[in-house]
Amino acid sequence: xxxxxxxxxxxxxxxxxxxxxxxxxxxxxxxxxxxxxxxxxxxxxxxxxxxxxxxxxxxxxxxxxxxxxxxxxxxxxxxxxxxxxxxxxxxxxxxxxxxxxxxxxxxxxxxxxxxxxxxxxxxxxxxxxxxxxxxxxxxxxxxxxxxxxxxxxxxxxxxxxxxxxxxxxxxxxxxxxxxxxxxxxxxxxxxxxxxxxxxxxxxxxxxxxxxxxxxxxxxxxxxxxxxxxxxxxxxxxxxxxxxxxxxxxxxxxxxxxxxxxxxxxxxxxxxxxxxxxxxxxxxxxxxxxxxxxxxxxxxxxxxxxxxxxxxxxxxxxxxxxxxxxxxxxxxxxxxxxxxxxxxxxxxxxxxxxxxxxxxxxxxxxxxxxxxxxxxxxxxxxxxxxxxxxxxxxxxxxxxxxxxxxxxxxxxxxxxxxxxxx
Amino acid sequence: xxxxxxxxxxxxxxxxxxxxxxxxxxxxxxxxxxxxxxxxxxxxxxxxxxxxxxxxxxxxxxxxxxxxxxxxxxxxxxxxxxxxxxxxxxxxxxxxxxxxxxxxxxxxxxxxxxxxxxxxxxxxxxxxxxxxxxxxxxxxxxxxxxxxxxxxxxxxxxxxxxxxxxxxxxxxxxxxxxxxxxxxxxxxxxxxxxxxxxxxxxxxxxxxxxxxxxxxxxxxxxxxxxxxxxxxxxxxxxxxxxxxxxxxxxxxxxxxxxxxxxxxxxxxxxxxxxxxxxxxxxxxxxxxxxxxxxxxxxxxxxxxxxxxxxxxxxxxxxxxxxxxxxxxxxxxxxxxxxxxxxxxxxxxxxxxxxxxxxxxxxxxxxxxxxxxxxxxxxxxxxxxxxxxxxxxxxxxxxxxxxxxxxxxxxxxxxxxxxxxxxxxxxxxxxxxxxxxxxxxxxxxxxxxxxxxxxxxxxxxxxxxxxxxxxxxxxxxxxxxxxxxxxxxx
Numbered sequence: 087x088x089x090x091x092x093x094x095x096x097x098x099x100x101x102x103x104x105x106x107x108x109x110x111x112x113x114x115x116x117x118x119x120x121x122x123x124x125x126x127x128x129x130x131x132x133x134x135x136x137x138x139x140x141x142x143x144x145x146x147x148x149x150x151x152x153x154x155x156x157x158x159x160x161x162x163x164x165x166x167x168x169x170x171x172x173x174x175x176x177x178x179x180x181x182x183x184x185x186x187x188x189x190x191x192x193x194x195x196x197x198x199x200x201x202x203x204x205x206x207x208x209x210x211x212x213x214x215x216x217x218x219x220x221x222x223x224x225x226x227x228x229x230x231x232x233x234x235x236x237x238x239x240x241x242x243x244x245x246x247x248x249x250x251x252x253x254x255x256x257x258x259x260x261x262x263x264x265x266x267x268x269x270x271x272x273x274x275x276x277x278x279x280x281x282x283x284x285x286x287x288x289x290x291x292x293x294x295x296x297x298x299x300x301x302x303x304x305x306x307x308x309x310x311x312x313x314x315x316x317x318x319x320x321x322x323x324x325x326x327x328x329x330x331x332x333x334x335x336x337x338x339x340x341x342x343x344x345x346x347x348x349x350x351x352x353x354x355x356x357x358x359x360x361x362x363x364x365x366x367x368x369x370x371x372x373x374x375x376x377x378x379x380x381x382x383x384x385x386x387x388x389x390x391x392x393x394x395x396x397x398x399x400x401x402x403x404x405x406x407x408x409x410x411x412x413x414x415x416x417x418x419x420x421x422x423x424x425x426x427x428x429x430x431x432x433x434x435x436x437x438x439x440x441x442x443x444x445x446x447x448x449x450x451x452x453x454x455x456x457x458x459x460x461x462x463x464x465x466x467x468x469x470x471x472x473x474x475x476x477x478x479x480x481x482x483x484x485x486x487x488x489x490x491x492x493x494x495x496x497x498x499x500x501x502x503x504x505x506x507x
Numbered sequence: 508x509x510x511x512x513x514x515x516x517x518x519x520x521x522x523x524x525x526x527x528x529x530x531x532x533x534x535x536x537x538x539x540x541x542x543x544x545x546x547x548x549x550x551x552x553x554x555x556x557x558x559x560x561x562x563x564x565x566x567x568x569x570x571x572x573x574x575x576x577x578x579x580x581x582x583x584x585x586x587x588x589x590x591x592x593x594x595x596x597x598x599x600x601x602x603x604x605x606x607x608x609x610x611x612x613x614x615x616x617x618x619x620x621x622x623x624x625x626x627x628x629x630x631x632x633x634x635x636x637x638x639x640x641x642x643x644x645x646x647x648x649x650x651x652x653x654x655x656x657x658x659x660x661x662x663x664x665x666x667x668x669x670x671x672x673x674x675x676x677x678x679x680x681x682x683x684x685x686x687x688x689x690x691x692x693x694x695x696x697x698x699x700x701x702x703x704x705x706x707x708x709x710x711x712x713x714x715x716x717x718x719x720x721x722x723x724x725x726x727x728x729x730x731x732x733x734x735x736x737x738x739x740x741x742x743x744x745x746x747x748x749x750x751x752x753x754x755x756x757x758x759x760x761x762x763x764x765x766x767x768x769x770x771x772x773x774x775x776x777x778x779x780x781x782x783x784x785x786x787x788x789x790x791x792x793x794x795x796x797x798x799x800x801x802x803x804x805x806x807x808x809x810x811x812x813x814x815x816x817x818x819x820x821x822x823x824x825x826x827x828x829x830x831x832x833x834x835x836x837x838x839x840x841x842x843x844x845x846x847x848x849x850x851x852x853x854x855x856x857x858x859x860x861x862x863x864x865x866x867x868x869x870x871x872x873x874x875x876x877x878x879x880x881x882x883x884x885x886x887x888x889x890x891x892x893x894x895x896x897x898x899x900x901x902x903x904x905x906x907x908x909x910x911x912x913x914x915x916x917x918x919x920x921x922x923x924x925x926x927x928x929x930x931x932x933x934x935x936x937x938x939x940x941x942x943x944x945x946x947x948x949x950x951x952x953x954x955x956x957x958x959x960x961x962x963x964x965x966x967x968x969x970x971x972x973x974x975x976x977x978x979x980x981x982x983x984x985x986x987x988x989x990x991x992x993x994x995x996x
Contacts, residue, residue: 087896123908173908184892188906191899192892210948212738212815217789220817222973222980226950233954239969239981264985303791309978325791336982349742349912 088193093117093409094402095183095197097350099168100129101391102382102398103203104157109402110201111164115409119195120161120168121185127161127168128154129205130228131391133235136256138283142392153391177202177354179375199377199405202351202365203398206344206383208253214342216248218305221312227253227341231260240264242337246314247271248302250278250285252389254341259288261339268294269333272316274301274323277452279343279478281389301325302338311336344387354378361429362386368418368434369443370404371397376413379405386431386446389480393446419462419493424501426450427458428477435490435498443485449475449502457503458483463495475502508700512538512675514865515695515704517682517718519543520551521658521851522843523710524665525858531672533862533871538704539666539674540697542681544975545935546928547662549712551851552938553787553819554734555750555776556767558654559849560597562617562625563755569829571620573853573860580855581654588664589882590657591768597653597750598633600804601645609754610648617650624651639746641806653750657768658851659938663928665858668880670927679975682711685721691839706865707840713784713822715844719830722837727844728825731784732759734776735793735818737801740946741770743812751804759821760848762800769941771814774801781820789816814946821847831857833864841865884922886941888914909959910952912945920956924963931964933957934974953980 093115096103099122107120126132131139134150141147144156161168172187183195208226223242225233231253233239243266247254250273258268271289276299278285289296297316303325304315318329346364348356357366357374364385365373371381381401382394407414418434430447445460453475460468460483467489475481483500514530516523519541530537541548558581564571585592601607610627617625626649633647634640670676684696685707695702709718716729750765758778765773777793794816802808824830824845834840841864843857865871885894887905898905898918907917923930923939930936933943936956943949943956957980961968972978 087892123911171907173911175914186895186899186906186908188899188903191903191906192896207947208950210814210946210950212813212948215737215794215810215813215816217791217794217816219788220815222978225953226947229950229953233981234985237954237958237968238985240983240985241980242982305788308785309972309974309976352742 088190089196090193091196092119093197094119094199094201094405095195096120096201096203097174097177097183098122098129098203098205098384099127099170100203100205100382101131101154101157101394102205102384103129103201104154104161105395105398106201106203106379106381106402106405107166108157108160108164109399110406111166113403113406115406118166120166121172121174122168122170123173125171127158127170133228133232134256135235136260139391142390143395157395174350177350177378179355181377198409199379201401201405202356202373202378202380202384203382204347204350204384206346206387208340209343209345211340214340216302216305219307221305221307221310223307223311223336224305224338225340227251227257227339230339231257234260234264240266242311243267244269244335245337245339246302246316246333246335247339247341249273249340249342250280250296251341251343252280252284254339255280255284255288257339257341258294259292262292262294268292269335270295270297270316272297272300272302274299274319277476277478281478282476303330305338311338314338344383346384346387348384351380351384356380359429359433361423362431364431366433367431368436369432369439369441370407370436371401371432372404372408377408386429389478393480417496419490420497421445422497422499423447424499426453426502427500430500435485437490439490440487442487445483445485445500446480447500448477448480450477452476453502453504455505457505458500459503460485460498460500462493462498465494467498471505509703510700511703512536513704513869514538514706514708515540515693515702516708516710518549518710518712519546519662519666519676520549520710520712521547521662521665521854522846522857523708524662524669525854526708526710526843526861527669527674528665529858529862530865531669531674532873532877533866534874535869535871537669537674538702539676540680540682540702541676541678544678544932544972545930546666546676547659550819550821551662552659553736553817554658554848554851555763555765555773556655556658557597557750557763557765557851558592558656559852560617560622560650560652561620561849561852562613562622562648562650563760564620564849566616566619569831570849570853573829573831573856574849575621577853577856578652578654581656581852584855585656585661588661588668588880590661590664592654592656593768594652594654595749595766597650597752598637599648599650599752599754600640601647601754602643602803603645606754607646610646613648622650622652625649637747637749637751639805639807640751641803655750655765655768656851663926663939664880667927671878671880672874676928682714682718685718687722687837687839693839705839706869708861708865709834709840709842709844712846713820715822715842716824719834719842719844722840723834725835727830729845730780730823730825731782732821732823732847733779733781733786733818734821735789735797735816736773736775737794737797737810737816738814739772739774739810740812740814742946743772745770745772746805746807753800753804762797762804764801764804776819784820784822787818787820789818793818812946815948823847829853829857831860839868887916887919888941909955910940910942910945912947913941915940915942915952917959920959921963924960931960932972932974932978933960933980936960
């Protein structure tokens with residue numbers, strides 16, 4: 087069996103894996119390999135042909151493929167080895183990785199550090215337990231996006247979208263521009279989980295109605311989808327009888343959430359946070375298994391690729407430091423989700439960190455005229471006001487290293503606070 | 508077109524496939540018609556996948572007879588055909604005095620039917636065997652010979668073997684009328700060809716009674732009884748190693764919680780009488796009912812890892828027993844009607860008996876040679892590293908993982924399409940390979956599977972279906988769409 091050693095193995099050549107690899111290489115690691123299961127690098131950006139990527143990082147509006155191209159070219163310039171059409175089968179706690187490809191068969195790769203950058207998958211219909219028939223024409227929004235943008239096929243022409251995640255919103259516009267009729271976008275929550283700019287640019291600009299606090303309660307059609315029933319839901323998200331609306335449609339797209347794809351991480355014994363469904367990490371993006379790092383959507387689902395890249399540069403540099411210096415074990419400060427806050431990353435911070443630490447989280451509801459507060463043992467470390475915090479947009483507060491000195495307790499809490507007036 | 512055959516079987520469910528395979532050993536021409544676009548489209552693809560031990564059926568009934576005989580044939584049949592089968596054992600739970608009495612009756616009934624190893628366990632012993640059971644359990648009947656099997660894969664394997672031995676399968680063919688001619692032959696009008704045959708075999712599942720009633724004065728009445736299910740991810744930690752039943756009722760064996768041969772967890776079924784036997788929708792109330800009942804078995808019930816919900820419709824006769832044998836008053840017609848639970852368990856024995864009766868009726872001689880069905884290769888998912896390496900060496904497309912959740916390779920998908928009765932749709936590939944059967948439900952692999960089907964069969968991509976008929980995956984290409992020329996209106 088083909089067996090070899092590398093300093094750093096990066097799993098996935100999407101924006102996270104590419105950034106981690108570039109950063110590790112620039113930190114002086116030469117023995118570096120990226121493996122990618124698709125036949126090309128770029129990850130999900132390959133099918134995101136709309137623009138709006140890179141505003142933060144490049145101060146430009148790029149399409150997904152253009153954004154990916156910059157990193158792919160940079161990686162090529164740096165001589166980074168990316169093996170595509172290669173699927174990782176297992177990762178062990180001692181960082182032995184088994185992968186498979188048609189060209190090289192089974193390979194066993196021993197890595198000093200591993201960066202997990204496998205991305206996420208879409209929540210399928212089964213996870214929603216939506217009753218009805220199991221006909222053709224029901225797709226997750228990303229699958230439909232692949233059909234349209236990579237394969238050149240339209241999945242259907244009368245469309246209802248369940249869920250208002252960003253991919254669903256983008257596909258509402260995309261399908262409309264291709265001549266389909268998008269009848270409705272239906273969201274079970276009282277607010278959208280997508281970016282506000284996408285609500286405006288993808289629904290409102292095309293007069294596509296957004297039904298908040300509604301869900302699909304029935305799916306009809308023996309062979310191809312013929313229609314769905316939409317109903318309002320109460321506070322407990324149970325359908326309200328008498329509010330049903332029937333839509334005749336041949337396509338139902340699901341945009342009901344993304345799930346970090348952590349099957350390999352679990353196999354490696356990495357501790358997973360129930361709040362993010364991603365690894366529990368320190369401020370260097372190191373997981374509970376020494377030498378295994380995680381970044382991008384496999385760690386927690388982002389809204390903006392710019393943030394993915396930013397986080398992954400740090401993870402790549404940290405993996406390089408791990409290869410050079412071994413584990414830096416010092417007491418950790420734990421970070422807890424307080425009121426109105428979900429899934430704060432990182433969950434642990436080294437007490438002697440000399441770098442600013444970005445705390446990323448999602449508000450659990452819409453908070454207007456509110457503040458994000460970080461406190462420790464009754465002491466307020468940080469208070470960041472904003473006009474609005476919504477679950478659809480990841481919030482970020484930055485802790486300076488000096489804030490973490492002489493803390494009264496060994497854990498921080500991040501919470502939301504409504505301001506008066 | 509007018510076509511003829513010696514023997515015509517209506518229905519390619521587990522029973523039709525079992526009969527077809529047994530008949531393929533005789534010198535006769537055999538054709539199987541099915542209204543579905545693939546094998547096993549009826550309840551065979553949507554049941555609990557249990558090979559019942561046989562303690563439940565009333566002694567002396569055909570259900571009891573065939574269940575016990577069929578179950579005894581399963582292990583060697585599954586080994587011979589390479590179909591996943593595991594004797595995992597079962598428990599029937601009692602929660603109160605009435606249940607305890609029922610367990611005694613079941614044990615006695617099982618003994619009379621010839622089921623071995625039945626034993627009533629006290630609460631402590633049961634909880635020791637299955638610690639995740641609801642601690643309110645009082646006692647349980649232990650059924651060590653109960654087994655699990657992949658029902659549709661068994662049908663596929665039987666059909667492949669039959670096809671290699673000369674049986675023809677015709678899909679998308681619905682029988683509209685059947686009549687017996689003066690020469691003793693049968694004429695069947697279908698939505699396509701008209702068929703004539705010397706022997707007609709009615710394994711028509713939901714339509715079994717209807718076809719019987721066209722030919723016999725002894726009318727049968729069928730009730731269509733739907734059963735809905737939850738199927739949970741195999742990656743999740745499984746709570747039970749055995750099939751766990753609650754006490755049966757007049758409507759069936761109740762809601763079970765069971766591992767599947769592939770390591771998923773199955774919850775269900777409901778039992779609702781419906782009008783349309785093809786109505787395999789799931790309903791909010793049905794799904795809620797399963798959770799309420801399964802929660803009684805499994806204290807820590809969670810559907811967080813649910814992969815899909817589905818339902819199948821059982822063909823229940825009001826006489827509450829199977830009809831197996833020669834159709835009364837209509838020589839040349841043989842039947843297996845009302846093959847609800849324990850139909851899967853019984854199918855091999857029913858197949859053997861019906862084929863024997865038909866061979867006697869026609870005076871058929873056994874073929875001197877049969878073509879042995881090649882045992883399918885071990886799925887890549889289950890291979891050892893050495894086996895994987897060897898497989899890729901022989902066929903590099905084994906190194907191309909198409910379904911990431913279930914680790915299914917391109918080689919396996921191509922093989923599924925090239926099988927004797929091969930897959931023609933995305934669901935056909937799914938049921939033969941498990942591609943798309945995992946937690947993402949085909950979100951990633953469906954476009955690639957569709958492309959491989961198109962490549963292998965020559966069907967244009969936009970004509971590839973989810974599950975036959977008009978279940979097209981795609982509407983049209985983007986170009987023709989913008990020109991306003993789209994198909995599939």
